[in-house]
Amino acid sequence: MQYLIQLLISGLAIGAIYGLIAMGFAVIYKSTGLVNFAQGEMTMITAYIAWTISTTVSGNVFVVAVGSILAAILLGLIIERLVMRPMLGEPVFATVMVTIGLAVILRSAINFIWDAYPHGLDIGMGRGIVHLGGIGVRTGQIAVIATLLLLLAAIWAFFRYSKVGVAMRAVAADDRTALLMGISATRVHALAWAASSVIAGIGGVFFALSYDLSPAMFQLGLKAFPATILGGLDAVLGSGLGGLLIGITENLAGGYIGSGMKEVAGFAMIIIVLMIRPVRHLRRTRHREGVMRTGDYKQSYGELVALIDSPPVWLWSAVLLLALIAAPYVLNSYALSFLMIILITVTGALGLNILTGYTGLISLGHVGFLVTGAYAYAVLVSKYHMPPLVGFLGAGVVPALASLIVGAPSLRLKGLYLAITTLAFSFIINTVILEMRWLTNGARGIQVQRPEIFGISFDSDAAFTYLCLGIAGLTLFATLNIRRSRVGRAFVAIRDNDTAARVMGINLHAYKLFAFITSAFITGIAGALYGIYLSFVSVEGFPFLLSIEALAILIVGGLGSALGAVLGTILIVLLPEATRIIFSLFSAQMDATFTTGAQELKSMLYGLVIILFLRFQPRGLVGAWHDIRRAWVHWPLRY
Incomplete structure (x- = not known):
């Protein structure tokens, strides 16, 4: 009984921290209709600032609190x-x-501004032990629970009785009507972001008081998100209470089932809650109207579904293919490694493009299918000595079957809620892999050798490049044909307007599941190729950054375009190397900085590219190319 009480108390304490961060999510969504996936990073930065103040300025509680706020x-x-x-x-x-x-930018900035080592925040409170009925409780745990309850009451009174709170509710309900009533929506949004940052930052400071301060703190945002879903995205009080429930559930699962279950209990609750009580839609947003342009039109159905409708495109495609075939004989080993990465990444990006680009289903769990495909190949080929072709088939089939777990909620969810479900899947699948030690070797991973198919050895870099080229080429050809087929047109119809697609007789359930299965199959094969390239398959080799990289590729290249997936891959893969070369031109010190912090700079570049393209060129490189070509063809006219 004492063990259960201890679990409940510690669960309430960590749940209170989740609740504070979840309230930060809810405050922003309630006021702006936006979901802030950087909440965990903002929480972490506030905690680091508190630690900096305590170690360089003063360890006084009041000074640290005011400075952090x-x-x-x-x-x-x-x-x-x-x-x-x-x-x-x-x-x-x-x-x-x-x-x-x-x-991604804020997370990477931590290692540049501070460091990657754990630190303890000591301000003279929070680490003492108080005995209640024979059970030891940290003073920090009592303080964070009390703080959550006080903030819940204060926020309820704020939204209920204060003029600013009522104004925030008015903007949340209808910002246009609120504007007509003299309420400044921009001021309300600014206040919401400031309040959210403070509330979540308080949770981060309390976490640092009770535990170590480290760059891994960003995971608090991911763990607090289930509390927001459980309590309601626009329910500040519900999010706070949801955090308590998530904390208790995690602790009980870890205490009575296993530590692995503790890590995924909250994400499992997301899937269960959304399946039982799906939210039909997010708040509607007013899209900016596009500009109607004239141009060239297709005059027959055959032209509309043609794979390539321009002879010069055929010519340049043949030239590119010949160049790729000759590349292994011309490039050195360093450049050839980039070509292999590009071809593998193109395969995975094309798989995600079917799901997100063609069908419009947002997925943050791309890396889950990659690691599943890699492990399926490694287990079949390395552990059970199956032929490589069987391994590649398994690398596609196993993720495709796993996609049904994620695809089932897609029948009832869309938009952000579906993205959350796929994110939960990626964390759950990592835990499952680590726990199934009898099959996957757990954290030790599995060694993988280069394959031999039909007596042809792909052991050399040149031969493996040809294997990657063949698979990438087949994938590109298949996705282009899917796009112009009846299935592809159904995907696009669902993306553009699923209600209209249903009225036209399109089976939404069947086509959404098919999109998930097809995407996961292709992505799994890309994961197998990446595992072979690394020569070692482990969970650590497939970080969540790969999901961000894949989405960045689609955004940079152009959503819904196979050519965009190729162009986006080339830019994203070569961008860190191009940046390193530019840095080296200025000074050796800058080159050394890039070398020592390559991973962090790479992440920051991805984040910066995502923001800049979405802000200034949302149609990606393909859209920019179309604009340039249109301007060239119609010059000196504007259209």
Whole structure:
């Protein structure tokens, strides 16, 4: 019984921290209709600022508290003004991806501004032990629970009785009507971001008081998100109470089932809750109207579904193919490694493009299918000595079957809620892989050798490049043909307007599941190729950054375009290397900085590219190319 009480108390304490961060999510959504996936990173930065103040200025509780609150307010205001305000009115996917890009930048900045080592926040409180009925409780745990309850009461009174709170509710209900009533929506949004940053920052400071302060703290945002879903995205009080429930559930699962279950209990609750009580839609956003342009039109159905409708395109495609065939004989091993990565990444990006680009289903769980395909190949080939072709088949089939777990909720969910479900899947699948040690070797991973198919060895880099080229080429050809087929047109119809698609007789359930299965099959094969390239398959080799990279590729290249997936891959893969070369031109010190912090700079570049493209060129490189070609063809006319 004492063990159960201890679990409940510690669960309430960590749940209170989740609740504070979840309330930050809800405050922003309630006031702006935006979901901030950078909430965990903002929480972490506020905690680091508190630690910096305590170690360099003063360890006084009052000084640390005031300094941290002011820093959190400033951080929220800067993000709202520079990053989020220009994105108002944009589609849900765009705003979600901007906050994800922001999260990547803030997370990587931690290692540059501070370091990657754990630190303890000591301000003379929070680590003492109080005995209640024979059970030891940290004073920090008592303080965070009390703080959550006080903030819940204060926020309820704020939204209920204060003029500013009523104004925020009015903007949340209808910002246009609120504007006619003299309420400034921009001021309300700025206040919401500042308040969210402060509330979540308080949770981060309490976490640092009870546990170590480290860059891994960003995961608090991911763990707090289930509380927001459970309590309601626009329910501040419900999110706070949801955090308590998530904390208790995690602790009980970890205490009585296993530590692995503790990590995924909250995400499992997301899937269960959304399946039982789906939310039909997010708040509607007003999209910016596009400009109607004249141009060239297809005059027959055959022209409309033609694979390539331009002879020069055929010519340049043949030239590119010949160049790729000759590349292994011309490039050195370093350049050839980039070509292999590009071809593998193109395969995975084309798989995600079917789901997100063609069908419009936002997925943050791309890396889950990659790692599943890699492990399926490694287990079949390395552990059970199956032929490589069987391994590749398994690398596609196993993720395709796993996609049904994610695809089933897609029948009732869309938009952000579906993205959350796929995100939960990626965390759950990692835990499952680590727990199934008898099959996957757990954290030790599995060694993988280069394959031999039909007596042809792909052991050399040149031969493996040809294997990657063949698979990437077949994938590109298949996705282009899917796009112009009846199935592809159904995908696009669902993406553009699923209600209209249903009226036209399109079976939404069947086509959504088919999109998930097809995407997962292709992505799984890309995961197998990546595992072979690494020569070692482990969970650590497939970080969540790969999901961000895949979405960045689609955004940079152009959503819904196979050519865009190829162009986006080339830019995203070569961007870090191009940046390194530019850095090296200035000074050796800058080159050394890039070398020592390559992973962090790479992440920051991804985040920056996502934000800049969504802000200034939302149609990606393909859209820019179309604009340039149109201007060239119709010059000196504007259209």
